[in-house]
Amino acid sequence: MTDEGLQSDDALQPDEPSTAPAEEQGTGALDFPVDVERPDETAEDYSLTELLAVTAAKEIADGELAFIGVGMSLISGVLAKHTHAPDCQLVTESGYIGACPPGVVQSISDTVLGVDALVATNQLQIFTDNQRGLFDVGIIGAGQIDRHGNTNSTVVTGDDASYEHPKVRLPGAGGSTDIMTSCGRSIVMMRQQRRAFTTDLDYRTAPGHLDGNEDREDAGFRGGGPAAVITDMAVFRFDDEGEMVLSATHPGVDVDEVRETVQWDLQVAKEVTTTPEPTRGELAVLRTIDPTDTVLRGSDYIYEVEFDEWSERVMEHWKTLQDQ
């Protein structure tokens, strides 16, 4: 592992010895909220999405304030809360803080975020606290990224389209701009594609390390900017110059394969590790959180299930986590 990588990992370790990161705690010691045999053994079968959810969850250390959005980011946060980081507090931009949702979150104001929440407030307050530097880690998504971790989630224009008439209109900034500006550190989750890992961002929606690390300080940003990028192939960290470094590849993925999906000459850590596979316990929790495959999408179930079956299944699984 490179110095850069170690540095990033250090950031995950709070001072208190009782809140060591999950890998060092040993998952066997965890009290899983669902019945599962041999919870700390590697899972026999898991989907790529499940691997990503587990990998992102591990970026949240126990006791941290984690600013999360909809989808993968939220399921990772909920997983962390139900596994290695029971004392992390989830923060969502719609106004909930400290919830313990018993299931997958469909939207940013999903009422499961009200379950056991510490605070139900408004969006202005959440982002004011974020700008003040009160949140430790944020997880965002993006459509494009450059070597310094600047991201685009607004428009795809290529060379011959424009902001007004783009090729693809993406959803927009959401909270990503604000998280990348002010949150302690940011984790970016996205697809690994050559057109997405670009030397020429179509639109800068959220500030990464700009053109190099010191630029953020000059700009007066309180947050540390992107600390990791998690894709369907690999995990990247950032060096002292604020440039992306390949840190780990997922099981079965070669470094060269990753290189081919990046438009610039990719920096690679001296020792590239392999992303740890999910354990049986982590997987059991994930599938309890998302019984209808709304986020995990190992199947087309969510597109086919009828209303009655959907509602029964969701309530039954909520109960499992509510009763723990």
Added chain:
Amino acid sequence: MSRVDADERAAPSTPTGTATGERSRRDKTTDLETAISEYVTDGSSVAFGGMGGRDPEAAAREIVRQDVTGLTVLDDARTTLFDIMVGAGCVEKYVGSWVGTSLISQGFNVRRAVEESIPHHLQMRDVSNFGASLMFLAGAMDVPFVPTHSMVETDIPAHNPAIEVVEDPLGSGDELALIPAAQPDVAVIHVQRADAMGNAQIWGNVVNDHLKARAADTVVLTCEEVVPTDTIRAHPEVTRIPGYAVDAVVEVPFGSHPWHCYGYYYADLPFYREYGQRSRERDEFLDWADEWIRPHDEYLEGIGADRLATLEEMEAQINEIPPVLGRDGTSPRTANADREGGR
């Protein structure tokens, strides 16, 4: 001049009060069709409440049903209601932070409008989510702008010329983005409860609704239940929107369906999944709109009472509005009579 004389002289003007006072005290209850036709007209600028939860979906469908056109939507993140209005041709311009429909589909109508000008071009002016909050804060404060670190060193100000980036005039050396005030013609907001004067109580998260109500020139409030003012008085701490900001109050049960309403019902995922699938192609969206854009009571009949009851049951399993505020409309003062004896 004696004190008594002064009081007597002041007396005649007291009963009429100020214009805002009048706005505060009036009974504003009306029906949805009347409220929308009076306050949301062609060319209006509008903000909507909620955000993927407690959205004023029924009110937005009524806007579509009345064929309102040329709207500017000044907003934060918007889901199905915005996509439906865009597909129906109601919207010219959006100033806001995020558009989509849900976790399991995209905002196909928004994409068609921006990328292909179908049914006509939709002009987008981006801000971040914090920027959306701040534009309503500035509007609510009635100041021209509010500064932030967010959006500095991004392309947002370049494509949204209303945002200025300046060096801190007080000398910190920081660059700051100045977010201009949004004061929409009307804010359309759905809440759990309000009294006839529009004192509105919100349980769960508030998003930007308290600011939108104050920033807007007029407010149409839809609610699950209109309750007696005494019910509001029992828990003033959850009154997020004061009656003096509100112009119309409409009782619209299940007014946020297919989204959640905290303490009342959970989101109907299979319903908005179907919207996602049927809005993928233009023709199918028009069929969907034919089927579902209709008066709210007919819409609810189409959903079915059993299904609505299940959504209520789901929400009851996870969240409950404190029983002292009883959903039967009884005055909590009576319930608290022993403890609050002297009142």
